[in-house]
Amino acid sequence: MSHPAVVQPGRPVELARGVHWIGALDPQMRRFDIILNTANGTSYNAYAVRGSAGVAIIDTVKIEFADEFFARLEQVTRYDEIRVIVLNHLEPDHSGALPELMRRAPNAELVLSNRAPSILRALVRELGTEPEFIAVGDDDHFDLGDRRLSFVNTPYLHWPDTQCTWLADEGMLFSGDVFGCHFCDDRLWNDTVGDFRFSFDYYYHHIMRPFRAHVLEALDKLEPLEPRTILPAHGPILRHEPRGYMARYRRLATPELTTRGDEKTLLVFYASAYGNTARMARAVAEGAEEVANLRVSLYDLQVSDVAQFVDLIEEADGLAFGSPTLNADAVKPVWDLLSSLTLVAVKGKFGAAFGSYGWSGEAVGLVEDRLRGLKMRVPVKGLKVKLNPTEDDLEHCRTLGRELGAHLTGTARRRVIDMAELA
């Protein structure tokens, strides 16, 4: 069976009684937000919901597509009928047409998540005045006469302000970027568009993955709603087995590594040209292995597939990095890995650095700074060894491993130091 386009130029699409798609297709888009590719363009989904007391507009489009959006909107409502504009997410791909919409629909109230105010202020500076808005949380709703919109606070999916909007009478969940993907297809529905599974997973991996704890919290709120249709802000509308997409998110967000009880994990990474930093790495791992309830793994970064290590890091509790100093810097395999961690949550993990050097030894300090920059905790001072490590030096490495392990397993003794001792 072939499926004709349901999106026609300048025409809205009726999705359910009084619910229309009024978004825009962007088939030419290939690179999004600098960090994503899309072979299939994207769409900016916006929606209009009509109740007996007026109309709600849910999300807008990227500014370049404002004309298309207003053309569709004008076929389902007059501006003076619009009671409320709900923005599930203020990123410019959804808020682009907001200032103009507010100008055209001056009677509409603006509804945002209670995390959104400071972002809104910065985004709509062009309005001159700070717009009035209603900040909503989980227990709030907005009535359109015979139907009600309620709100689910889902912060950090993927901005502080992200939320979902729920239309109970149709079982429709307007989910913002959540469950979205960059996949432009004018057949619109998930059971009639092309195969977009890859795009769905890819979007999760590049946008939601850094926030997977928040994803699980959001799913705890969204699954019990049992939506009949999920209407994301990008890509196909999910009417066929919507639950499967929630299950997919849950699976992608759930840790895979199984540990025994409260066992913690430490990964020790190193790169080494002449074996000095490698010897230090083995000693760090040995020391850590003496700590009860700690599982230690050791990896040489020179034969590395960064993506694989990123997967391991996502689930680890502690990370130690060994790098020699070459030309006053840490070495590239270490930086390659440390610059690839934006897609996973590392905040709060324990970290440490060590390495052999010749005369200046910058690597350890630079790596420690990077670990702190990644919001990791660096409780044990990094260890530098000049050229070949002696047995004493290796014992210091073991101590570093033991101390890091103690912090990881919660058995570290409180240290008391004077500020003057801090470098």
Added chain:
Amino acid sequence: MPKATVTFEDIDVTVTVPAGTRLIEVSEKVGAGITYGCREGECGTCMMKIVSGAENLAQPSVLEHQVLSDNLAPRTARLACQAQVLGGDIVVRPG
């Protein structure tokens, strides 16, 4: 000079500091998990939880108050880039 102590619970380190020290000056050096964005009291990144000794920190400025309320901060929260030690013992953790 009067001395005070700041304990970073997440890494179990207590630092003795002179009065007038800003928490940002200490927390980064000891490797505590508090992190910074703007460092100027605007972004809210450095929000931390005061476990005890809140009265030993200088009162938050108007700007800090605004940022904390924008971020729905609980009463126990302060911005580490702004909070200044007056004396006594203070216990903090990231959050």
